[in-house]
Amino acid sequence: MDLDLLSSPYAARRVPLVAGNGVVATSHPLASQAGLAMLRAGGSAVDAALAAAACLTVLEPTSNGLGGDGFALIWDGSQLHGINGSGRAPATLNVELLARAGHGDMPTYGWLPVTVPGVVQLWGDMHERFGKLPLTQVLAPAMSYAEEGAPVAAMVSRYWDLAVAAAKMRHGAEFSAFLPTYAPGGRAPRCGERFRSPGHARTLRLIAQEGVRAFYEGAIADAIATFSRATGGLLTADDLAAHQSEWVEPITTRYGDYTVAEIPPNGQGVAALISLGILDGLDLASHPRDSVASYHLQVEAMKLAFADTFAYVGDPAYAQMPMAALLDRERLAERRSLIRPDAQQIGPGELPKGGTVYLCTADRDGLMVSMIQSNYMGFGSGIVVPDWGISLHNRGYGFVTTPGHPNQLLPGKRPFHTI
Numbered sequence: 001m002d003l004d005l006l007s008s009p010y011a012a013r014r015v016p017l018v019a020g021n022g023v024v025a026t027s028h029p030l031a032s033q034a035g036l037a038m039l040r041a042g043g044s045a046v047d048a049a050l051a052a053a054a055c056l057t058v059l060e061p062t063s064n065g066l067g068g069d070g071f072a073l074i075w076d077g078s079q080l081h082g083i084n085g086s087g088r089a090p091a092t093l094n095v096e097l098l099a100r101a102g103h104g105d106m107p108t109y110g111w112l113p114v115t116v117p118g119v120v121q122l123w124g125d126m127h128e129r130f131g132k133l134p135l136t137q138v139l140a141p142a143m144s145y146a147e148e149g150a151p152v153a154a155m156v157s158r159y160w161d162l163a164v165a166a167a168k169m170r171h172g173a174e175f176s177a178f179l180p181t182y183a184p185g186g187r188a189p190r191c192g193e194r195f196r197s198p199g200h201a202r203t204l205r206l207i208a209q210e211g212v213r214a215f216y217e218g219a220i221a222d223a224i225a226t227f228s229r230a231t232g233g234l235l236t237a238d239d240l241a242a243h244q245s246e247w248v249e250p251i252t253t254r255y256g257d258y259t260v261a262e263i264p265p266n267g268q269g270v271a272a273l274i275s276l277g278i279l280d281g282l283d284l285a286s287h288p289r290d291s292v293a294s295y296h297l298q299v300e301a302m303k304l305a306f307a308d309t310f311a312y313v314g315d316p317a318y319a320q321m322p323m324a325a326l327l328d329r330e331r332l333a334e335r336r337s338l339i340r341p342d343a344q345q346i347g348p349g350e351l352p353k354g355g356t357v358y359l360c361t362a363d364r365d366g367l368m369v370s371m372i373q374s375n376y377m378g379f380g381s382g383i384v385v386p387d388w389g390i391s392l393h394n395r396g397y398g399f400v401t402t403p404g405h406p407n408q409l410l411p412g413k414r415p416f417h418t419i
Contacts (some may be wrong), residue, residue: 017364024048026359027063030150031055034141035361038133045363046074046130047138049371050123054142056357058200059150061182062159063379064357066203067385067392070119070373071251071263071419072126077366082250084393085122086244086411087115090234091411095401097234098409104395106409109382111174111233113396115415116243117215119373124212125245130367136208143208146201146389147195160188163378169383174231177386182379200389216240220388223279227385235392242412252392253277253327261318266315266407267417270326274305282339300339303346309334314406315414321406356419374419 016024017023021044024035029128034055035048036265043051049072056063070085097263098112106113129136130315144233164183167175181199182188189195214220217240225237250261253273258381262269262275312322324332338346356374380393400407 001341005277021361021364022048024052024359025361026052026056027357028056028153030059030141030145031108031359035359038138039361039363041133041137043133043138043363044130044365045367045369046126047133048361048363049359049369050127050131051138051141051148052359053119053123053357053373054139054204055145056359056373058142058145058197059153059363060357061197061375061391062156063279063371063375064119064374065380065391065392065393066120066200067117067380068119068307068373068375069115069117069393069395069417069419070122070371071267071417072122072369072371073261073263074126074370075366075368076130076362080250080261082248082261083122083125084246084248084263084267085118086266086414086417087118088239088414089115089396089399089409090236090239090413092234092236093396093409095292095409096412105236105401106396106399106408108377108394109170109175111228111231111235111381111383113199113394114233114235114392115224115381115396116235116239117390117393118245120207120212120215121243121245122373125247126369129371135211136333139204139208143201143204146197146204149196151192152195154191157189157191157193159378162352164188167379167382170416172231174233174383177227177384178230178379178382180386180392181384181389182391191393197389199387203356203388203390206376220390222387224385224390224392233383244327250322250326264316265313265416267419268306268309270313270323271305271309273300273327274308274332274335275301277327277329278304278336278339281333281336283289295379297339300343300346301336303344304335304338307346310407310416312406313416314408318410319406372394372419376418 022039024032027034031052035052038047038051066266072083167178221240221288228235248264251264252261255276262273282297308326358372362368362369375393376395379391383392395415399409
């Protein structure tokens with residue numbers, strides 16, 4: 001084992017890592033190797049993270065892609081930075097239009113749940129601030145895998161097969177490019193078979209050459225907007241051009257001797273903090289690890305946390321998010337008191353009146369990255385932009401139509417996010 005540059009998909013296990021020059025941990029060994037190549041070339045942990053992230057869009061298209069969103073926490077050695085790379089609803093999408101289309105709630109597939117993809121801009125903003133190597137070098141491994149192909153992993157093949165079976169049941173011009181792109185032989189690639197995606201390589205190459213704004217204002221944006229317009233979509237060139245990532249202040253809570261940080265809303269990171277705050281007052285250590293009693297307490301804490309999160313979290317640009325109230329230690333103690341020896345149905349608590357692939361990297365200078373990106377529900381909306389290898393996500397499914405709810409669908413709003 002190379003303890004100077006360590007790559008492992010199992011790095012989250014209970015074994016301490018000792019690595020003098022850097023660590024890359026992802027869900028796929030080829031993505032991890034791409035990240036390590038950046039560290040060996042003198043790149044930063046961000047360069048390594050982005051190289052791995054770009055590879056994962058090719059190697060695990062069942063979980064993430066160029067048409068999805070992403071979030072990251074970055075430690076620069078003295079300060080923690082957060083970045084929200086989630087996109088917004090099209091400017092013409094609203095509850096009334098949804099109703100006219102015959103939907104009382106957000107549909108799962110098709111154009112209506114498609115929001116602006118944010119992950120490519122996220123890559124660009126992270127690279128601009130913390131990258132050392134040229135973007136062409138950082139994206140080169142992903143371009144190679146897309147152009148020349150890479151063997152499909154067993155678990156990826158399984159989910160791919162399920163996705164293709166479901167895609168064969170969907171009809172409409174908007175779904176026309178999915179099967180030619182991801183099942184060119186009429187089926188999903190089997191375990192060990194090499195999958196090539198020339199359209200994906202074309203998109204990555206243009207991003208590397210012209211920068212990430214090519215995805216939002218250049219030829220790639222034109223292709224997305226043109227396909228949307230031709231097949232009944234609402235996503236426009238203006239929607240894409242308006243997109244920006246947002247650098248944010250992470251939210252934190254205490255758990256034992258640790259301070260745990262998450263990205264603030266519109267994501268669900270606060271649910272993890274609420275659950276940890278609830279568990280912090282319980283004697284979890286008195287129960288054996290992986291015991292029924294231990295799992296029971298953790299599950300009930302998460303149920304309480306999600307009940308609050310689903311009720312009170314949305315896009316902070318449209319409503320004030322009551323983070324201080326949700327993480328208040330006295331309120332957490334009240335929620336903790338609701339846990340009983342038996343499982344129960346749990347609703348949101350009162351607030352005080354008047355509040356899908358993951359990877360991490362570190363470099364020898366102390367820069368560290370915790371990053372997640374996803375297309376949602378496997379391949380997302382089922383819509384693929386022809387000839388560009390872009391599978392568009394369906395994050396708009398996270399909206400609700402309840403009037404006055406903090407996560408109610410509104411034009412230009414970011415949906416509640418599960419990553």
